[in-house]
Amino acid sequence: MIEEDFYKHLEEKLHILEAERRKIISWLLGFVFILVVLSLPLLYYIYTHYGENAFYVTLALAIAIPVLFYFERRKAWSKLFKREFFILLLRAFFPNLTYRAEQYIPVELFVGSMLFIDKPRPDRYTGEDFVEGKVGDTDIAFSEVHAEYKTETIDMKGRKRTNWHTIFKGVLFMAKFPKRAKGVVLVYPDTFRLFGTPAGLERVKLEDPEFEKRFDVFSNDQIEARYILSLSLMRRMLDFILKTGAKVRFSFMDEYMFCAMDFGKDFFEAPSIFHSLYPLIYKEGFKQYVQEVELLISVVEELKLNQRIWL
Amino acid sequence: METLGILLIIPVVLLVVIILLYNSLIAKKNAVYNALSSVDVYLKQRYDLIPNLVASVKQYMQHERELLERITELRSRLGGTLSPQERFKAEGELSNLLSRLLMVAENYPQLRASENFLHLQKTLNEIEERISAARRAYNSAVTDYNNALEMFPTNMMANMMGLKKEEWFEIPEQEREVPQVSKLFGS
CATH class of the missing domain: 1.10.287 (Helix Hairpins)
Structure with a gap:
């Protein structure tokens, strides 16, 4: 057993x-x-x-x-x-998932996912806790990542000073999406409007007022965006962020959905070295980690990515 | 001198405003037609698919003759000339009938085993989703356009241009039941 x-x-x-x-x-x-x-x-x-x-x-x-x-x-x-x-x-x-502590989703995918085109390209990028495999029938992969860009200022003495700014620190999640997107669909938090519309994309106004309040959607194809973001998917996305309280961005391209989730905490952390490890087993402390994984892969269940046909 | 300058500026500003209003209305109107033509593309695809679908299910579904006849009849009606409103209504009705057809197909094990039917079913589902997306895009363009027709100051310009409000492509009530249908053959 x-x-x-x-x-x-x-x-x-x-x-x-x-x-x-x-x-x-x-x-x-x-x-x-x-x-x-x-x-x-x-x-x-x-x-x-x-x-x-x-x-x-x-x-x-x-x-x-x-x-x-x-x-x-x-x-x-x-x-x-x-x-x-x-x-x-x-x-x-989670026998269908594998874990690699020191690997992470590569920077090319982070940039290619277009999840942060409102921010500069990362100059420094690291990550850990790579998980990949299947949830139900859906292929997924995710890891923690930390992307930063730098700015340089010169102080009064003429010395160069480098400042690092975080673009994103959290979980980068990707999953095979049951529909193939012909273009790009970006679902950004509502504040993005301040930065205007990204080049080559247009804003997509959607029917769900609550969804519109929380997100700004951009795409290069008005119909494609609605093909991907069906009314029921929009509802489920809203439910997911309300349930988890995470700050989330989504992007859809080809057969993939990318999702940047910021829960304001680190996952898969080793306990403090000053604490005994035995509660992990004798007080079922390991369950906390099981819940962490469940939370992260719940996006598949919540968005019903396993359901192959839906309207 | 100054008064003359002001007198000259006013008509220029007015002209620029008029051009901007005119162009924005035309752009909105064209967005509606573009969206409608996309809807048409997918409706046409469905229109072409129906004879195949009916032919492939006919031999198995003896008890649903009435339903199949109504689908065929509706299809031929859509082949003729209809006002946009009539057309949207007929297309909506057709959506409902087709989803009903797929639902009752569940009662025919032979049909569920037919590869041809499964393929048609998948294609129809895909097209229905595309139609739904295109229709939503169309409705969004119509809302944008109709709003411009009612809001100041574009409404004055629209009046002068003789622009008329466009009809929405409404979603028939029954169609919202479709997710239950898809669940049946989702597995």
Whole structure:
């Protein structure tokens, strides 16, 4: 039985991860002990023999190097956790989905999806937690992504200063859409109107007043836009954003639907290193992660992408 | 000198305003006709599909002769000249009859097993969706145009141009039941 199997495997994995976690914590405590007990006489010696500057440099190094080590180890642990735990979790609860912790939807698709043509092209783009597979009959893929662009200013002393601005931080979701769009249909939040209509596209005024209040739709083909955005799909999109409270943008092209969802939080995060992992299994803490996946793939169910024919 | 300048500016401004109003009305009117011709394209596709559909179901659906006859009759009526209003009504009725036909087809297992029928059914569904999209685009263009005809100051210009309001292509009540139909053969 998959569930029993899952518990057994999870327990095994959590023992390993927990042991690793404790190692890092005891290492950290050991370091604090050493710093307090052993470095104090050393620092005192340096202070009295080599002066104040040498003292500060040594102090800074004595703190910075172990702190950096700690962060490095914590990162490695969190990576290990994600890889081991989520692969197990998805295999048990979502056997049609696969998880890759360090991959993400590539920048070409982010740009090609046209979800953010009102913003500059990204100069820096990263992501994690790539999931792909099938929900029902629908092919899907999603990951967390963070896209930023930079601006450069020159201050009074003539120094160049680079500022990074977030274009989007959240979940980029793509799914095979049951209808093939001949053109492009963009469903942006209503505020986009301030930026005018993107080149080559026209605004599509739709019948549903509530939908119109929340979204601005742009397309290169008035009829195609309505072919994609049937009255029932518009309703379902509204229901989805009301239910989840997410800030969402959609785009449709070829056979695909792209969706940028910002829930204002990170998904698939490893728990804090200072907390035991056992509640994950003995208090069913893993269910919180199952719910996260369910929330993300609910867009398929909510928009009824599995239904092959609908009007 | 100044008064003369002002006197000259007024007619120029007025002329520009008139040109803008005129052009915007013409653009809206053409948008309506463009949208209508798109509706026509899909209606024509459906019109061409009906004889095939009727022929493929006829031998199985002995008990639905009346329904099939009405569809054929309506189709031939649409082949003749009708006023836009009559036409929209007839097309709407045809939509309803076709969706009913597909619904009752569910009662005929032989039909559901026929590849030809399944193909026609899929095509018809696709066309119906396209018609629905084109009709919504048309209605949106008509609303835009009709609004211009009623709103100030375009209404004055429209009066002078002798423009008339256009008819909506209404959605017949029954057609909203179609999702239930699609559920039947969605799987």
